[in-house]
Amino acid sequence: MFKKYKVLKWGLLFITAIIILVVSFGFWFKGLIPPPNTNVVNTLVKDLPYISENNIPHRGKILAVVTSTNTMGNSGKSTGYELTELSRAYYTFVANGFEVDVASPQGGKPPVVIDDEDMGPFDYAFLNDSVAQHKTSNTIPINEVVAADYQAIFFVGGKGAMFDFPNNKAIQVIIKNYYETNKVIGAVCHGPAALVNVTLDNGRPLLENKKVSGFTNKEELLLIKEAKSIFPFLLQDEIINKGANFNEGHMYLEKVSHDKNLITGQNPWSTWFLAESMIKQLGYTPKYRVxxxxxxxxxxxxxxxxxxxxxxxxxxxxxxxxxxxxxxxxxxxxxxxxxxxxxxxxxxxxxxxxxxxxxxxxxxxxx
Known part of the structure; x- marks a missing residue:
């Protein structure tokens, strides 16, 4: 009896010690992370010299395409386009002299994913920008897009893209025509889902033998264990199935692949470099950016x-x-x-x- 009591006592002490250590570590870890900068929430375009100063003359137009899907299949999980992937590319294009229009498969106001932890000055400026907000609240239906009006097209990520980009005929036609006329095509994160079913005039898949990046299996499955049953496919698998040379970087870090006029990025952290790579492919030196x-x-x-x-x-x-x-x-x-x-x-x-x-x-x- 005494031995059982002693074992129980030491067990409780051990558990208590572990709890204290975990709680203490939590406070220490939290103390390392600075509190959110609430001032950045009110950022306006005029507060960002990259956009508001040393303006570049008009060079043309770029079309950004976002998903219209608000739910991941039958999972009940909400989704949409990733705000940071649109906002940062949008302002890179604008700062470099391009007007940006926004389209989506269904048109109108598409669902958006806003992760407060990832938001920075450019993202809040986008939310406070009446022009940008009008464009994202009134997106052009993709089948009404006049493709000849644009010098480049950019497919924004967001898990919804896995559902309404791959089989959209209007998207496939635009991509095929742009690729075969050497117009610039960009896609980031889940945005490359738009590329997987595009067939060129020679009957071969667009992605065949292309160097391509996109959201990886590891990145997907780490956050959504049941991803294989939720999505129609895993993006990395499908890109490889279409004959591409998948270029995989470290998880949740920048990785951009540039194959002639096709430029793709692995995840949201690839957006800045990808957008500037598109500017280079269009024949211009990207404007200086801090x-x-x-x-x-x-x-x-x-x-x-x-x-x-x-x-x-x-x-x-x-x-x-x-x-x-x-x-x-x-x-x-x-x-x-x-x-x-x-x-x-x-x-x-x-x-x-x-x-x-x-x-x-x-x-x-x-x-």
Whole structure:
């Protein structure tokens, strides 16, 4: 009896200690992440020099296409187009002299996904931009688009694209005609779903032997375990099935593939570079843009995965201390959580260390 009591006592003490450690870690981890900057919510276009200053003369028009689907199949999960993937590309095109129209399979006001944690100044400016909001509230039905009016087309991601992009005949016709006349085609994240069923005049799939990026199986399945039963296909699998050379980067980090006039990106973090790659393919040098704190964090994380923790620390120090450039701590912290979800405990602790190191560098810089 006494032994059982002793075992129970030590068991309860052990569990209590674990709970205390977990709670303490939670408070410590939360303390590393800065509170949201509420001032950014009111950002206007005039507050962004990239868009409002040194305006470039009109160069033409680009069409952005978003999904009309608001539910992932029969799952009941809500979806739509990803705001950040539209807003950042939209302003890149506008800043470089292009007018942007927005279309969707059904026209009208499509569903949108807004993730507060990913929102930055350009995204809030988009929400506060009456012109941009009019265009997204009154999208052009894709079968009414006059394709000749545009120099390029850009397919915005969002999981809804998996359902209404692949089999849309109007989308297929525009893509085929653009590709065969050397107009620029861009697609990011789930946006490349628009490409999978396009057949060229020679009878071959558009994607055959093309270097292509898109949302990967690993990225999809980590967040939605039942993705294979929800979506009509996994995007990476279908791109490969069509004969493409799938170009996969690190999870949730920038990766863009550029194959002649076809430019594709793996995920939302690829949007800036993809849009600027489209500008280059159109024959122009992209306008100078101050790199965002999120992009700097992506550089840190990419360095970590390729060259290890020590090199990543050097990049953090160089960016923050030497160059006085911001690094998004929250994104680095998120990747430590991704490491846990993947069962990579070593990477988890290393990324926690990088998160803490970034915070320390920022504190040094402020002094």
């Amino acid at each position: 790199i965002t704190d999120e992009e700097n964090a992506v550089t840190v994380l990419s360095t970590f995965h390729i060259n290890g923790k020590k090199k990543a620390k050097k990049i953090i120090e160089k960016l923050i201390i030497t160059e006085n450039k911001p690094v998004n701590i929250t994104l680095i912290a998120k990747h430590s959580i991704v490491a846990v979800m993947k069962g990579e405990l070593g990477n988890f602790f290393d990324l926690l260390e990088l998160t803490s190191f970034t915070e320390k560098c920022e504190s040094r810089q402020k002094k």
